[in-house]
Amino acid sequence: MNPSLLELVAKKLTATPPDVQGVRRLVLASCHSAGVLQRALEESEFEPPTAASRQKGSDAPDVWLSSLVIKGFRGIGAPMKVDFEPTPGLTLVLGRNGSGKSSVAEGLETLLHGDCSRLKDKPAEWKKGWANVHWDGAVEIEAEFRLEGQSECAVATRRWESGDEIDSADLELRSLGSRGESAFPSRDLLDKYRPILSCGQLGRRLERRPADLYDELAGVLGLHELVDAQNALRTERVERKRRCEQLEDGRGALLETLSGSEDARVVTCREALLQQPWDLDAIGAVLEGRSDSTDELNRLRLGAELEIPSTQALDQARIELQTALVRQKAADASDAGEQRKLAKALREALALYEHMGEGPCSICESDGVWDEAWRSRAEARMRDADAAAAEAHKLAEEVRTLATTVGELSSFLGSEELALAQHLDVDPEHIQAIAAWLATQKQDGSPSRLAAELKDAAPSLLRAGAAVRAAAVKELNQREEGWRRVVDAVRQWLPRARAAVTADEAGAVERLVEAEDWLKTASSELRADRFAPIAQEALKLFQEMRENSNVSLREVSLAATGGRTRRRVQMRADVDGEGGTYPALSIMSQGELNVLALSLFLPRMMLAEAPCRFVVLDDPIQSMDPHKVDGLARVLGRIAERRQVIVFTHDPRLQEAIDRLGIAATYLQVTRLPSSAVEVRRTSSPVEKYLEEANRMLEPEVVRDVGDEKLRRIVPGICRLALEAALQRSARRRLHADGKPSEEADRILAKAKAAIALASLTLFARADRGSEVAAEFVERYGDCGRAYEDVNGGAxxxxxxxxxxxxxNTRNLTRRLEEKS
Amino acid sequence: MTAASRLLRHARECLDLEVLGGELRLRACALLARQGLESAVAASLRELGVEGCKLAFRTQLACLRHLAPPTLRVRRVSYTWVALSHVTHYHGYEMPPTAEAMENWLTEAEVLVAMLQGAGHAAA
Incomplete structure (x- = not known):
C-alpha cells in the first residue's frame, strides 16, 4: 500500500481501535497483501508492519529538466534546442499560435509518455502528419534531465524513422552512471504523475464521467488500495466461511449417519458433536479406543470369549471329589486328630520312661508296669497312630485339591456374566440358573455340598453359559457392524474439524467481518484524510485565482459509495458568499471552470511522491478574464518557489501580470521562421528587452552590417517601445497606488492606449493632460526626460x-519611472 | 530614388539581416516600412501643394484622400500603415508578428509606395 495511506490507516487504528481483539492486525495485514493477511490469520504472534518503505515506484531520484532538443516533430523542422534552468523557478515560453510553442510542449510530452494528450483518443486522421513536412530525416526528441543529488545527468531520447507511427518509438536512456535505468523514474510513475498539463481541453476534463474524474484525481493517492484491502478481507472471509459451512454440513451428515445406533462409541461421538463447542477429544479417544464407552464393549468381548467347561470334565471332577469324600469318610473312623494326639502322648510317655526307668506307671498310678515290653508296645502304637494321622491328612488334602478344581471349573459364570446375561436379555431360565448357582456359592462352601449341588446344577449352568456367550457374540457382531459403517465418516471429518478448530476458523471469520466493517466505516474518512492535501491546495489555488469572481469554491471531496462502483469528485461552490452551496460545475462560467480544473490538477503534480520536479502547463489561460490572470501569475510564482514551472502561452497577459506583480521569471520567446525553423530566444521584461535590442543595434558589428542610415531610423523606434512599455507599467502602478481597483484600472488603461495618455496618467494620474507631458518630463527628470520627445520624433x-x-536617456528615464512608482 | 523607396529597400534588407535576430529584424523592417509609407504620403501631398509633414499622419491621410483622385487607394495605405504602426508601438506584451505577416505588409507597402509615386507623377 502507498506508504502515506498506510500511515493514515495505522493512525486511525490507534485513534479508533476496533472493538474485537485481533481485528487491528487483520486490517493492517490486509493493507499489505493477501499473503500478509493469511500470515496474520495463521500466526497469532505475527504483527504486520505499520509503515511501508517509501516507494517512489523505484527509488529513482527526482528529476529536473535541463534541456530539450526536437527535430522534425510537428511544427518543428530543423533541430531546435531549448535550455531550461533545472532548479525551482518560473519559465514562460511565449509564442504566437502556430509559432511552434505547442510543438515544444507536445514534444516533451511525447518523449516522456510515448503519446500526446492532444492526439490521444482522436480519430486516425489527427494522428497523421505529426512528423514535420519540412524535415526529411529521422524525427528525434531528446531531453536532458538533472538528477537530484547525482553528479550524472540522464538523457532520454525517442527516435522515429520516416513512416513510423507516433506511438512506436521506445524511450532510450543514456548517461545514467552506475545506477543504470533505475536512476530515472519508471514509465508507470511518469504516467501516474504526468508532469505536463495540456490546458486546451482542461475545462472539458471536468465534464467527463464522474468516475473518470475521480480516478484521475485519486489515482495517485492509491485509494483503490483501500478497496483492494477490503477485497482481500472479503476473499479470506468468504473462503473461511465456506470451509466452516462445509464442516458444519459435514457434521450434520455425520449426525445423520450416527443416528440409530446405540453403540456407546457412536453415542459418545453423537453427544460430542452436539456439544458446543464440539468435544473433538472425546471423538478422538473413541477412535483410538481410549474411551469409557469401550468398557462395555470389553465386557461384551469377554462374554463372547467365555470359556465353558465340557460336561465330561465337570462330571469327572465332581465324581473324583465325591470318591475322595467317601474315602475320607471311611478314614474318619480313626480320626486323624485323635491319632496325632495319641502319638504325641505316647511320645511323651516314652520319654518319661527313659527318664524314670522301669517301675509302676507314673501317669495312671494303676497297677500297670512300665517295662521293656510296655515300651515295645507303646512304640508300636505310636508308629501306628502317626501313620493313621498321616493317612487322614493326605485324604483331606486330596479332597481340598479336588474341591478347588471343581470350584474353578464351575465358576465360569460369575456376577459379571449374570449382569451381562441380564443386559443382553438372555432367557430368564438361564439368568435364574446363574443367579441361583451364585447364591448357593455364597453360602457354606463344603466340598461335599459343592459336589452335590453341582451334580444338580451343572446341566443348566452349562446351558446358561452357552446362552450368555452366544448372546454376547451376537451383540458384539451387531455393534461392530454398525461402528464399521460410521467410523470412516468420523475418521474423515475429525482431522478437518481439528484443523478448523486449531485455526479458529469461526473466530477468524468473525474477526474478518469486524475488520471489513471497520475498514468500510473508516474508508470515507481515510479517503478524506488522504485527499485533504489536494483538496486544501485546490481550494487555496481557486481562491488565489478567482479574483473578483463571485463564485467561491467551498468544498472538494471524494465520494465513493459501494466500493469502486459509485465514485465521484464532489465540488460545491457558493455565490457571493451567501448561504448555501451548489454543485460547482453547474454555476461556474467557462473561465471559472478552467480555474477550477487547474486548481484540481495542479496539486496532484506537486505531491511529494511525484518524481518530476518540473511542472509544464501548456496554455493555461483559457477564457480567463484579466483578473484571473493575475491570480494565476501569483499561483505560478508560489509553485515556482519549490518547482521548476514551465508555462507555454500565446497570451501576453500572463507575462504582463508576472512582470507587473514583480514575480521572478525567465522568458523564452518562440519565433517561427520560414521552413519550420523555430527559434527560441531568452528574453527579459518588455522594457529590458527593448533596451537590450536598442543597445545591441549600437554594437560595432551591427553598425557595420546595418549601416548608420538605417540605424538612425530604427533605434529611436525601439527606444520608444521601451518607453511605452515602461509607461504602461508605471501608469497601472500609479492607478493602483491611487486606490483604483484592478477592474477600473483596466478600463482606464484600455482607453489610454497612446503613449501620451499613459504618460499623462503616470505623471498626473489622469489621461487628459497630454499637452503638458513633454515639459513635465524635462521638469521632473532633467536630461533623461528629453528622451520622451526624442523617441517620439525619432520613431x-x-x-x-x-x-x-x-x-x-531612455534607459535612465525608464529607471526613474520605475523608481517613481 | 525617392526617400520612400530607399526606406522600403532598407526595410527589405533588414528582413535578411541575420545579425539582428528573428524578432528585431521584423520590428526594424516595420519601422522602416512605416517611415517609407509616411515619406511617400508626405511627398504626394507636397506634389499636391500641401506641406503637411508637421501634421499628424492620420490628418495627412485625410487630406490626401480629399485631394487625390479616387483611383488612389488611400484607404489601403491607411490599413497598411495601421498594421505597421501596431508593430512599432507597445501593446502590452503582444507577441511579435510572424515573418509571413511582415513579408505581406512589406510587399503591400512597396505596392502602395509605387502607387503613390505614380499618382504623384500623374498629378504633376
Whole structure:
C-alpha cells in the first residue's frame, strides 16, 4: 500500500481501535497483501508492519529538466534546442499560435509518455502528419534531465524513422552512471504523475464521467488500495466461511449417519458433536479406543470369549471329589486328630520312661508296669497312630485339591456374566440358573455340598453359559457392524474439524467481518484524510485565482459509495458568499471552470511522491478574464518557489501580470521562421528587452552590417517601445497606488492606449493632460526626460542627435519611472 | 530614388539581416516600412501643394484622400500603415508578428509606395 495511506490507516487504528481483539492486525495485514493477511490469520504472534518503505515506484531520484532538443516533430523542422534552468523557478515560453510553442510542449510530452494528450483518443486522421513536412530525416526528441543529488545527468531520447507511427518509438536512456535505468523514474510513475498539463481541453476534463474524474484525481493517492484491502478481507472471509459451512454440513451428515445406533462409541461421538463447542477429544479417544464407552464393549468381548467347561470334565471332577469324600469318610473312623494326639502322648510317655526307668506307671498310678515290653508296645502304637494321622491328612488334602478344581471349573459364570446375561436379555431360565448357582456359592462352601449341588446344577449352568456367550457374540457382531459403517465418516471429518478448530476458523471469520466493517466505516474518512492535501491546495489555488469572481469554491471531496462502483469528485461552490452551496460545475462560467480544473490538477503534480520536479502547463489561460490572470501569475510564482514551472502561452497577459506583480521569471520567446525553423530566444521584461535590442543595434558589428542610415531610423523606434512599455507599467502602478481597483484600472488603461495618455496618467494620474507631458518630463527628470520627445520624433525618422545618448536617456528615464512608482 | 523607396529597400534588407535576430529584424523592417509609407504620403501631398509633414499622419491621410483622385487607394495605405504602426508601438506584451505577416505588409507597402509615386507623377 502507498506508504502515506498506510500511515493514515495505522493512525486511525490507534485513534479508533476496533472493538474485537485481533481485528487491528487483520486490517493492517490486509493493507499489505493477501499473503500478509493469511500470515496474520495463521500466526497469532505475527504483527504486520505499520509503515511501508517509501516507494517512489523505484527509488529513482527526482528529476529536473535541463534541456530539450526536437527535430522534425510537428511544427518543428530543423533541430531546435531549448535550455531550461533545472532548479525551482518560473519559465514562460511565449509564442504566437502556430509559432511552434505547442510543438515544444507536445514534444516533451511525447518523449516522456510515448503519446500526446492532444492526439490521444482522436480519430486516425489527427494522428497523421505529426512528423514535420519540412524535415526529411529521422524525427528525434531528446531531453536532458538533472538528477537530484547525482553528479550524472540522464538523457532520454525517442527516435522515429520516416513512416513510423507516433506511438512506436521506445524511450532510450543514456548517461545514467552506475545506477543504470533505475536512476530515472519508471514509465508507470511518469504516467501516474504526468508532469505536463495540456490546458486546451482542461475545462472539458471536468465534464467527463464522474468516475473518470475521480480516478484521475485519486489515482495517485492509491485509494483503490483501500478497496483492494477490503477485497482481500472479503476473499479470506468468504473462503473461511465456506470451509466452516462445509464442516458444519459435514457434521450434520455425520449426525445423520450416527443416528440409530446405540453403540456407546457412536453415542459418545453423537453427544460430542452436539456439544458446543464440539468435544473433538472425546471423538478422538473413541477412535483410538481410549474411551469409557469401550468398557462395555470389553465386557461384551469377554462374554463372547467365555470359556465353558465340557460336561465330561465337570462330571469327572465332581465324581473324583465325591470318591475322595467317601474315602475320607471311611478314614474318619480313626480320626486323624485323635491319632496325632495319641502319638504325641505316647511320645511323651516314652520319654518319661527313659527318664524314670522301669517301675509302676507314673501317669495312671494303676497297677500297670512300665517295662521293656510296655515300651515295645507303646512304640508300636505310636508308629501306628502317626501313620493313621498321616493317612487322614493326605485324604483331606486330596479332597481340598479336588474341591478347588471343581470350584474353578464351575465358576465360569460369575456376577459379571449374570449382569451381562441380564443386559443382553438372555432367557430368564438361564439368568435364574446363574443367579441361583451364585447364591448357593455364597453360602457354606463344603466340598461335599459343592459336589452335590453341582451334580444338580451343572446341566443348566452349562446351558446358561452357552446362552450368555452366544448372546454376547451376537451383540458384539451387531455393534461392530454398525461402528464399521460410521467410523470412516468420523475418521474423515475429525482431522478437518481439528484443523478448523486449531485455526479458529469461526473466530477468524468473525474477526474478518469486524475488520471489513471497520475498514468500510473508516474508508470515507481515510479517503478524506488522504485527499485533504489536494483538496486544501485546490481550494487555496481557486481562491488565489478567482479574483473578483463571485463564485467561491467551498468544498472538494471524494465520494465513493459501494466500493469502486459509485465514485465521484464532489465540488460545491457558493455565490457571493451567501448561504448555501451548489454543485460547482453547474454555476461556474467557462473561465471559472478552467480555474477550477487547474486548481484540481495542479496539486496532484506537486505531491511529494511525484518524481518530476518540473511542472509544464501548456496554455493555461483559457477564457480567463484579466483578473484571473493575475491570480494565476501569483499561483505560478508560489509553485515556482519549490518547482521548476514551465508555462507555454500565446497570451501576453500572463507575462504582463508576472512582470507587473514583480514575480521572478525567465522568458523564452518562440519565433517561427520560414521552413519550420523555430527559434527560441531568452528574453527579459518588455522594457529590458527593448533596451537590450536598442543597445545591441549600437554594437560595432551591427553598425557595420546595418549601416548608420538605417540605424538612425530604427533605434529611436525601439527606444520608444521601451518607453511605452515602461509607461504602461508605471501608469497601472500609479492607478493602483491611487486606490483604483484592478477592474477600473483596466478600463482606464484600455482607453489610454497612446503613449501620451499613459504618460499623462503616470505623471498626473489622469489621461487628459497630454499637452503638458513633454515639459513635465524635462521638469521632473532633467536630461533623461528629453528622451520622451526624442523617441517620439525619432520613431518617424526625425532624430539628429547621438543614438548612444538617446538609448542612455531612455534607459535612465525608464529607471526613474520605475523608481517613481 | 525617392526617400520612400530607399526606406522600403532598407526595410527589405533588414528582413535578411541575420545579425539582428528573428524578432528585431521584423520590428526594424516595420519601422522602416512605416517611415517609407509616411515619406511617400508626405511627398504626394507636397506634389499636391500641401506641406503637411508637421501634421499628424492620420490628418495627412485625410487630406490626401480629399485631394487625390479616387483611383488612389488611400484607404489601403491607411490599413497598411495601421498594421505597421501596431508593430512599432507597445501593446502590452503582444507577441511579435510572424515573418509571413511582415513579408505581406512589406510587399503591400512597396505596392502602395509605387502607387503613390505614380499618382504623384500623374498629378504633376
Amino acid at each position: 518617424h525618422g526625425n532624430y539628429d542627435g547621438a543614438l548612444k545618448q538617446l538609448v542612455r
